[in-house]
Amino acid sequence: MKPRRVYIACLPILLLALSGKSMAGYSSYVNISPGANNMIYSTALVDGSAYPMAGACHTPKVYNVLNGTGGWASGGCAPPQNYISFQNMQQTHGTPGVAYTNNTIEQVICTIAGLFFNTTINVSISLRVSYWGPPVTIQNDLCYWGSLACTPGTTATCTRGFGITFAPACPQYVKATWAVVNGSCIPVPYVEEATGPGPCD
Amino acid sequence: MVRVSFVVILYCVCVLTPSTAQNGSVAPSQGTSRMSEVIDGSVHPELIPDATAYRLWFIASSEFPNATPAEQMRQKAHLGRAGLSDTDIQAAAGVLASFKVQYSQLIAHYNESDTKDLGALIHNREGLVQATRDSLRVVLTPEGMAKIDAHVQREKRLMKVAKEGQ
Numbered sequence: 221m222k223p224r225r226v227y228i229a230c231l232p233i234l235l236l237a238l239s240g241k242s243m244a245g246y247s248s249y250v251n252i253s254p255g256a257n258n259m260i261y262s263t264a265l266v267d268g269s270a271y272p273m274a275g276a277c278h279t280p281k282v283y284n285v286l287n288g289t290g291g292w293a294s295g296g297c298a299p300p301q302n303y304i305s306f307q308n309m310q311q312t313h314g315t316p317g318v319a320y321t322n323n324t325i326e327q328v329i330c331t332i333a334g335l336f337f338n339t340t341i342n343v344s345i346s347l348r349v350s351y352w353g354p355p356v357t358i359q360n361d362l363c364y365w366g367s368l369a370c371t372p373g374t375t376a377t378c379t380r381g382f383g384i385t386f387a388p389a390c391p392q393y394v395k396a397t398w399a400v401v402n403g404s405c406i407p408v409p410y411v412e413e414a415t416g417p418g419p420c421d
Numbered sequence: 422m423v424r425v426s427f428v429v430i431l432y433c434v435c436v437l438t439p440s441t442a443q444n445g446s447v448a449p450s451q452g453t454s455r456m457s458e459v460i461d462g463s464v465h466p467e468l469i470p471d472a473t474a475y476r477l478w479f480i481a482s483s484e485f486p487n488a489t490p491a492e493q494m495r496q497k498a499h500l501g502r503a504g505l506s507d508t509d510i511q512a513a514a515g516v517l518a519s520f521k522v523q524y525s526q527l528i529a530h531y532n533e534s535d536t537k538d539l540g541a542l543i544h545n546r547e548g549l550v551q552a553t554r555d556s557l558r559v560v561l562t563p564e565g566m567a568k569i570d571a572h573v574q575r576e577k578r579l580m581k582v583a584k585e586g587q
Contacts, residue, residue, distance in 0.1 A: 245583035247473055251481035251576070255498030263481040263499070268583070269539060302532045303542060305480060305524070311495065326581075339459060339581040360564070385506040399502065402578075408504030408568070 245270070246304070246337040248326035252286075252345055254399040254410055260314045260345060262286045264324040265307040266337065270300035276332040280306035283325035287312040297331070304328065316397065317421045319346040348398045348405070350376035351418040356390045359383065363390035370420035377421060378405035386413075393417065458584045466577035473582055474573050476550045480524070483517035503572035509565035516560055520553045 246268035253261050264284040277297040284290045290310040298304070314320060321344055328337040353369035362383030370376055378398035393416050396409035460468045482499040484492045496517075500510045527549065531542045558566050 247477055247580065247582040249477035249481060249576070249580045251478065251499055251579070253498040253502035255494055255501070259494070259498065261495045261498045263495075265477070265481055267477065267480060269542075272537070298532065301537045301539060303528045305528055307481070309495070337459075337583060341463075341579055341581065343579065362564075382504075385508065387507075406502055407571075407575075408502065410498075410501060 246326075246328055248337075248339045248341065250284075250322065250324050250341045250343055252322050252343050252399075252401065254314070254345075254347055254397060254406075256410065258314045258316065258347055258397065259311055260286065260320065260347070260399075261309070261311045262290075262322050262324075262343075263307055263309045264326060264341070265305070266326040266328060266339075267305045268328075268337075269303045270328070270330075270336065272299070272301040273330070273332060276300050276330050278302070278304065278331075278336065279329045280304045281325075281327045281329060282306060282308035283323070283327075284308040284310050285324075286310040286322045287314070287320045300330065314345075314347045316347045316349045319344055321345075344402055346400045348377040348400055348421055349418070350378055350396050350398065350409075350420045351393060351414055351416075352396060353393045353417060356392060358390060361385055365394060368420065369393055369414075369417035371417050374420045378409065380405060380407070382408055382411070384408070384411050460582045460584060462577040462580040462582070466574070466580075469577040469580050469582055471573070472547055472550055474577050474580060475554055476546070477580055478573050478576055479517060479520050479550065479553055483521040483524075484514070485521050486518045488518075504568040505565050506562070509561050512560040513557060513565070513569075516553060516556045519556070520549065523549055 246266055248264070248266045251263045255261055262284060264282050266280050266282055270278060276299070278300045279297045280295040281292055283292050289312055290308070293308040295304065295306045312320065321342065324341045326337070326339045326341070327335065330336040351369040352365035353367055355366040357364045357366065363386045364381065364383050368376055368379060377400065378396075382396070391413040393414040394411050395414040395418060396411050398409040399406045462469045482496060484496045488496065496514060497510055500513055505513060524546075527542065527545055531537065557569060561569070
């Protein structure tokens with residue numbers, strides 16, 4: 221690219237930059253959640269736009285590997301000033317007590333500038349199970365269980381209490397499946413009715 | 422004028438320098454942006470603007486109105502992780518479907534336009550995010566909305582935002 225062309229191509233960028241307005245730019249995010257039947261869902265995304273650049277083309281690429289499955293996904297090449305919102309979604313069936321890694325890379329590649337936006341977000345996740353039992357109380361339509369109901373010899377990792385709606389009535393025992401994301405138990409588990417105490421981990 | 426020219430050249434040199442890292446050859450441990458500084462939410466979640474955090478969470482947690490059962494299950498997992506009850510999940514799914522449709526239309530119309538008014542797009546985008554928050558506040562229980570608010574704040578730790586992109 222000749223200097224004069226570079227100069228002209230960059231003018232819109234400069235004018236926007238000097239205007240003080242923060243408008244262009246990309247963002248990335250990874251949403252990882254446990255679901256029913258021990259499923260784990262991961263969504264990695266890149267979203268945003270860039271300033272115009274004559275002759276350039278931007279391609280979104282998102283790498284999302286969850287428990288060894290997944291890989292790169294790529295969108296189409298478009299002018300930098302186009303708005304990109306691109307996702308790579310993966311899912312896996314988890315086993316309680318097993319730690320999984322979710323490795324992601326979110327990129328926007330420019331045909332002129334090369335790697336234009338590049339972030340890495342890695343998440344560790346494991347599922348942990350705890351059983352809860354009586355006494356059962358109801359406050360503001362939420363069911364609460366007053367004691368852990370782990371079978372002898374097992375210990376719960378996530379022991380925080382929680383309230384949740386249940387229809388038609390609060391069961392005496394529930395099985396709570398927690399996600400431990402980057403070492404922290406998420407505040408609210410996935411809860412299902414149980415027949416009695418069970419093995420916690 | 423000389424000073425402006427210098428700034429132009431300096432900026433362009435920074436932006437247009439060819440990258441040595443290409444496509445899939447980047448090591449997973451790398452995490453930089455050529456164009457701009459990136460706010461790392463895992464280090465400074467307080468620097469991720471709320472509007473950005475809600476937008477990213479809405480994008481990842483929304484499905485189109487005709488979502489397949491598998492897509493609905495994924496959405497239920499994402500909303501359930503926020504701590505929403507089944508009733509609130511159903512209510513939120515409707516609002517988020519509307520967000521998904523409008524967000525897609527907003528981007529499509531902008532990308533297809535000849536004028537590319539980015540300022541207007543950002544204005545409309547932020548308006549849509551705020552309207553979606555307002556709609557959720559109407560249809561969800563106060564507890565449900567409080568859980569979403571708290572969840573989005575926690576999720577900032579899994580977000581990265583270019584400083585220009587706030």
